[in-house]
Amino acid sequence: MTSADAKDLKSFTQIVSLLLENERFLLATHEDPDADGIGSMLALGRSLSHAGKDVTLVSQKPITGSLRMLSGSGVIQDKTRIQGRFDAAIALDCAERKRLGDLYEDFKNSGLLINIDHHGTNDYFGDVNLVSPDRSSTGVMVFELIKAAGLPMDEDIAENLFAAILTDTGSFKYSNTDSETFRAAAELVEYGAIPWEISRKVLDGYGLNRLRLLQLVLATLEIFHDGSVAIMMVTREMLEKSGAEEADSERFVDYPRFASGIELSVLIREQEGDHYKFSLRSNDRVDVAKLASRFGGGGHNRAAGFNGNGPIELLKKTFLDEVAMC
Numbered sequence: 465m466t467s468a469d470a471k472d473l474k475s476f477t478q479i480v481s482l483l484l485e486n487e488r489f490l491l492a493t494h495e496d497p498d499a500d501g502i503g504s505m506l507a508l509g510r511s512l513s514h515a516g517k518d519v520t521l522v523s524q525k526p527i528t529g530s531l532r533m534l535s536g537s538g539v540i541q542d543k544t545r546i547q548g549r550f551d552a553a554i555a556l557d558c559a560e561r562k563r564l565g566d567l568y569e570d571f572k573n574s575g576l577l578i579n580i581d582h583h584g585t586n587d588y589f590g591d592v593n594l595v596s597p598d599r600s601s602t603g604v605m606v607f608e609l610i611k612a613a614g615l616p617m618d619e620d621i622a623e624n625l626f627a628a629i630l631t632d633t634g635s636f637k638y639s640n641t642d643s644e645t646f647r648a649a650a651e652l653v654e655y656g657a658i659p660w661e662i663s664r665k666v667l668d669g670y671g672l673n674r675l676r677l678l679q680l681v682l683a684t685l686e687i688f689h690d691g692s693v694a695i696m697m698v699t700r701e702m703l704e705k706s707g708a709e710e711a712d713s714e715r716f717v718d719y720p721r722f723a724s725g726i727e728l729s730v731l732i733r734e735q736e737g738d739h740y741k742f743s744l745r746s747n748d749r750v751d752v753a754k755l756a757s758r759f760g761g762g763g764h765n766r767a768a769g770f771n772g773n774g775p776i777e778l779l780k781k782t783f784l785d786e787v788a789m790c
Contacts, residue, residue: 475594479578480613482592486551488518490574493556494563495524496741498714499531499666501557503628504580504602506536507610507621508556514616522546524565529711533665534627535620543567550574555590557602559583559762580605585753585762597764600640603628604648619656626657627666634718635667638766639748667715676706681716681731688784694720695780698733717743728752728787732776740779743769750790758786 491509493501505521513519521540553571561568571577579590584597599605603625633641684697698713717731728750731743744752745767752768761770772779
């Protein structure tokens, strides 16, 4: 056992004890959440609640897109509903303190802060940190914790954990998919998760507005560095024209990556003013976590992101210059 393994085991055991010994919990995931963060939060929250605990789930913004289809998503509240003090606050799938946004102050003042995550760029902001970059998803980690603590499991919990794993492994296509991932998925099916229904809910269940947005976004496709880098844009004007939400563009970044020769796919989403969000996906050669860290971001080796401020053409040029040095 390595020192890192020993540290993980100690944190894992400590968190199991904390889940069993405490009564009031505050749970949240990162800003601009995905199915791994929301699914893990819903699953752990429901399991703790069924064990008789007092659990509050919060989000900085209303849940949008296909995430609303996850079982129990309606129980997630906005931060204004946070009341009183908690025994423990649990951040799920959140690589950095700043990704909790305004919720960080509430978490810091709400008892012991527990950080459960699988990003290699995690900054260990919790009082107790269970950070396992070798895990395919936070969903797998939460499933292990629930089992170890002997907490309740049911079909809804299994569904949310399966959705977490399914999406963060790219439907089991990404390089982070391992035997442990398949074992967890198989167990969740035994608990009642129905793979095709979950896939339909979180991956395929979209409306025409999303297709209209995709049409506009694909028209912005640019190819750089001898056909190895693809960049697309989502603008506020496109969202207005298509009637879609920003969450509808969540997986657009993957499309160019499937083309032969593309090593790096980038989706840039326009925010207010000169603020932009860069989402990065790679195949084999580019470590996008390292690339994103040069711009103050982070993530995984094959999926990462960062925020940028300034004229978009200058941001793109600066980014492409960095890519050239990879």
